[in-house]
Amino acid sequence: MHEMRLDATALVKVRDYLDEMMYAMLDLRMSLELGPSMTGFPAFEPLRKVVARLGFEHAVLFRLFRLGETVEDQDLRAAVPDGIVTALLDAELLVRDGNGGWRTPSLLLVPAEGLIVISSIPPSYPTRTGPTHTWFDLSTAVVARTIPRSLAGQRALDICSGTGIQALLCAERGAVQAVGVELSAPAVTIARANAVLNGLAERTEFRESDGLAALDPDEQFDHVLCNTPYAPVVRDEEPATLGDIGNSVVWPVLDALPKHLSPIAGGLIATWRSVGSGGDTEQRASITARLGEAGCSSSAYLDPAFDTVEGVQRILRNDLAERSHLSAERSEAIQRRVAELLSDPGSPVDGFYNQLIHFRKDGGSTTKTFRVSAPAQQG
Known part of the structure; x- marks a missing residue:
């Protein structure tokens, strides 16, 4: 994982969008079905099945930032407003996957204790593409x-x-x-x-x-x-x-x-x-x-x-x-x-x-x- 560049304006814009989309509330709702996890992260496949039941816009967000999956360019553009895509790129929360799709640089956005924190993808997730520098468990x-x-x-x-x-x-x-x-x-x-x-x-x-x-x-x-x-x-x-x-x-x-x-x-x-x-x-x-x-x-x-x-x-x-x-x-x-x-x-x-x-x-x-x-x- 490369070192992020801090862009405060972009990060604030991303957070405002997540709040508007009720990202933390939906994450809590899914956790009621998934139950507690010893690592702090739900098991990947059960989480993936719940994410698949979300509406299109939310499914794209959660595939990217809770599962760490790659999404196709047309899906990202259809689900996320252009200004937010630009903010995600400026904040270096999105990178190209080499095949035209988009993914995170092995990072997730995790709601916790009323906050939303950027954290490394855990080793238990198959989507991890880099070392676990910032552990959240x-x-x-x-x-x-x-x-x-x-x-x-x-x-x-x-x-x-x-x-x-x-x-x-x-x-x-x-x-x-x-x-x-x-x-x-x-x-x-x-x-x-x-x-x-x-x-x-x-x-x-x-x-x-x-x-x-x-x-x-x-x-x-x-x-x-x-x-x-x-x-x-x-x-x-x-x-x-x-x-x-x-x-x-x-x-x-x-x-x-x-x-x-x-x-x-x-x-x-x-x-x-x-x-x-x-x-x-x-x-x-x-x-x-x-x-x-x-x-x-x-x-x-x-x-x-x-x-x-x-x-x-x-x-x-x-x-x-x-x-x-x-x-x-x-x-x-x-x-x-x-x-x-x-x-x-x-x-x-x-x-x-x-x-x-x-x-x-x-x-x-x-x-x-x-x-x-x-x-x-x-x-």
Whole structure:
């Protein structure tokens, strides 16, 4: 996927058209038939069948921007007004497919939490034509539900901002400024486009950043969100304990975060697929301990993830394969060590947990943990 050019006038025109076409409402209507999805995106074929029942104009829109399909030139011209086609081209939301048709540059327009965000086409969709630079999934929607009703007068920080939706929601809920930091340059561009698309560009700022490196040393924030990548990862060395397996991006963030917390700071750290043993995780204990050292009390919600040891090892293997700087020998050594830890009878793994850790800087260090109990056995 090439990097988009920001054209604010075109993006505003596109959003006005989507609102007139009740794009978000129709998306909600279709979701009532499709049900929730573990990835945040409906399964492709069921969605395609529902889209096929829409009227012609809406079917073209949803084929392009919810399915990522190619549409013929005559269908696009018949369904979409000329001025909107021009705006879509100026915003670089449409490209030629090489056979005279039109498609998106591997992007979708996704209604979420009252916003419409540009996001990469997920790997599960056969229409994807480029890398997934801006991930939008169920974890994004979950974290969005934790944002307080009002952040009036506060400064917000969104770490691993991706599409920027969390920073945008903070701004929408009254934050005077919301700063998003993200490693991927294409994702930063898309987050900036999403700010324009949702009328929030004046109170949001997105920076390309490795962790918190792009923050000024004296910048402080009142509300912090960190939604770590939804995949188990490790550092480039062999893990020492189970707590080192999964979402290693959180550790350098926690190293740098305390100096950026205002005296009234609070927020949320989300980690996914953390290794569990004895109904808890080493990561939860380590994260809350680090927060306690910074004068923060915390509460953690643990939810069992639908993952197996074999599945997590496969995801980890794919993650390591994408690190071109790692030798095959180093990658194999890391995988062997992970396998040893996951099969160690001294610390039996009882599954994997998704964790939402809320914290508040109150001078304390207390922590509590809660979860939804398992369903009662029938019979």
